[in-house]
Amino acid sequence: MTAEFPIEAVRAKFPALERAKPFVYFDNAAGAQLPQNVLDAVARHLLDINVQRGGRYEKSREVDRMIATAREKVAVWLNAGDPSEIAFGMNATSFIRLVSIAIGQTIEPGRNEFVITDLDHDANVATWLALKRAGAAFVWWKMRDDGKLYIEDLLPLLSHKTRLVTCTAVSHALGSLVDVAAVARASHSVGAEMFLDCVHYGPHALIDVQAWDCDYLVCSGYKAFAPHMGFLWGKRSRLLALPTFREEFIPDEPPYKIEAGTFIFENVSGMSAAIDYFEALGRDLGPQSAKQMPRDHIVTAMSAIRSYEQTLSRGLLDILARAGATVYGVHDRTRVAERVPTVCFNLGDKHPAEVVELMAQADIGIRDGHMYAPRLMGRLGLAMDRGAVRVSLVHYNTLDEIDRFGHALRKIAGAA
Numbered sequence: 001m002t003a004e005f006p007i008e009a010v011r012a013k014f015p016a017l018e019r020a021k022p023f024v025y026f027d028n029a030a031g032a033q034l035p036q037n038v039l040d041a042v043a044r045h046l047l048d049i050n051v052q053r054g055g056r057y058e059k060s061r062e063v064d065r066m067i068a069t070a071r072e073k074v075a076v077w078l079n080a081g082d083p084s085e086i087a088f089g090m091n092a093t094s095f096i097r098l099v100s101i102a103i104g105q106t107i108e109p110g111r112n113e114f115v116i117t118d119l120d121h122d123a124n125v126a127t128w129l130a131l132k133r134a135g136a137a138f139v140w141w142k143m144r145d146d147g148k149l150y151i152e153d154l155l156p157l158l159s160h161k162t163r164l165v166t167c168t169a170v171s172h173a174l175g176s177l178v179d180v181a182a183v184a185r186a187s188h189s190v191g192a193e194m195f196l197d198c199v200h201y202g203p204h205a206l207i208d209v210q211a212w213d214c215d216y217l218v219c220s221g222y223k224a225f226a227p228h229m230g231f232l233w234g235k236r237s238r239l240l241a242l243p244t245f246r247e248e249f250i251p252d253e254p255p256y257k258i259e260a261g262t263f264i265f266e267n268v269s270g271m272s273a274a275i276d277y278f279e280a281l282g283r284d285l286g287p288q289s290a291k292q293m294p295r296d297h298i299v300t301a302m303s304a305i306r307s308y309e310q311t312l313s314r315g316l317l318d319i320l321a322r323a324g325a326t327v328y329g330v331h332d333r334t335r336v337a338e339r340v341p342t343v344c345f346n347l348g349d350k351h352p353a354e355v356v357e358l359m360a361q362a363d364i365g366i367r368d369g370h371m372y373a374p375r376l377m378g379r380l381g382l383a384m385d386r387g388a389v390r391v392s393l394v395h396y397n398t399l400d401e402i403d404r405f406g407h408a409l410r411k412i413a414g415a416a
């Protein structure tokens with residue numbers, strides 16, 4: 001499959017990769033690079049239509065149209081039922097907090113349990129724990145020792161008391177995928193809602209909110225080849241019922257009731273262009289038929305990305321095994337379908353910060369620390385002030401870069 005993936009053409013679309021050479025971007029989970037068409041969209045917005053929306057002059061109307069188009073594109077990307085189900089804003093954390101505060105106002109004593117996981121980023125844990133004063137009780141869905149969440153472990157935790165189940169679609173630290181459609185089914189079977197953190201999943205695989213049947217989902221643009229921004233999707237009926245803060249003159253309907261204040265328009269324009277990028281990639285790779293719709297191209301693109309990333313995962317796991325690293329989570333190369341190429345590891349008793357410093361000297365950007373996941377660190381037996389080393393790849397990375405990383409790693413391990 002590697003041979004079929006147009007890696008050189010893909011890389012040529014991301015100018016930052018060439019400009020940074022010989023630097024290797026292996027810290028993509030903290031933010032990915034942008035294709036040229038996204039850079040162009042942001043620049044064009046700032047140059048030509050950098051005005052407030054809702055005015056009676058043409059430039060302002062163009063901003064209105066840009067926002068409407070961005071909603072339509074995100075709706076196609078997610079397979080949402082309606083563009084009004086998408087709200088734009090600052091980042092994922094603020095949207096999780098917004099939804100949790102709203103849901104916190106609706107907690108009833110007989111249905112007050114929130115299921116949270118010890119695999120998640122703390123943005124999707126602490127935000128819910130903050131509802132304790134509102135009467136929420138918490139039930140922990142724990143990952144197993146292989147770094148995965150199993151639906152069989154969730155089922156006994158659910159009851160008529162469950163108000164909401166929240167989890168990630170894939171671990172931003174260990175890279176393990178979650179069967180989110182099964183989580184939604186199980187949640188609904190007891191009358192609970194299901195909230196999905198899709199921040200780390202967005203750049204790696206196909207999102208389908210209708211097939212998954214979740215109730216809410218958050219994403220961050222900056223992980224998915226767009227600028228710094230975030231968005232919330234929710235089923236229209238759920239968003240209509242959500243008691244959010246809004247000024248009196250703001251319509252009491254989605255998306256407006258979710259979008260207090262002005263968001264960063266140029267970055268929304270960049271998000272829209274990032275979806276054009278996925279669509280163009282799918283158009284280049286898929287059947288050249290006039291019957292193909294934008295969503296079909298996105299399906300093609302994400303399937304090619306997913307397949308190529310499994311090749312990267314295998315390469316990365318092989319290199320880590322050869323260097324004698326301890327990999328947390330799924331580390332068997334035959335199980336790469338269960339993960340994305342985001343890997344946390346440690347190298348003997350070397351301090352993770354030292355490993356990352358030495359990698360930086362070799363012009364390879366990776367990350368160390370607790371990955372904003374204190375419960376996960378606890379489960380892995382890792383101290384918060386040390387944590388682990390994380391390497392996070394996306395589809396513009398290459399096997400050659402993995403080889404360079406492997407060479408540097410073996411040197412750091414003292415094995416080369």
Ligand SMILES: Cc1ncc(COP(=O)(O)O)c(C=O)c1O
Pocket residue numbers: 029030090091092093094121123124168171172197199200219220229230
């Ligand atoms: C899985 C996951 N959830 C939530 C967040 C927080 O996202 P944001 O920075 O957009 O608030 C991150 C950020 O790294 C993440 O990886």
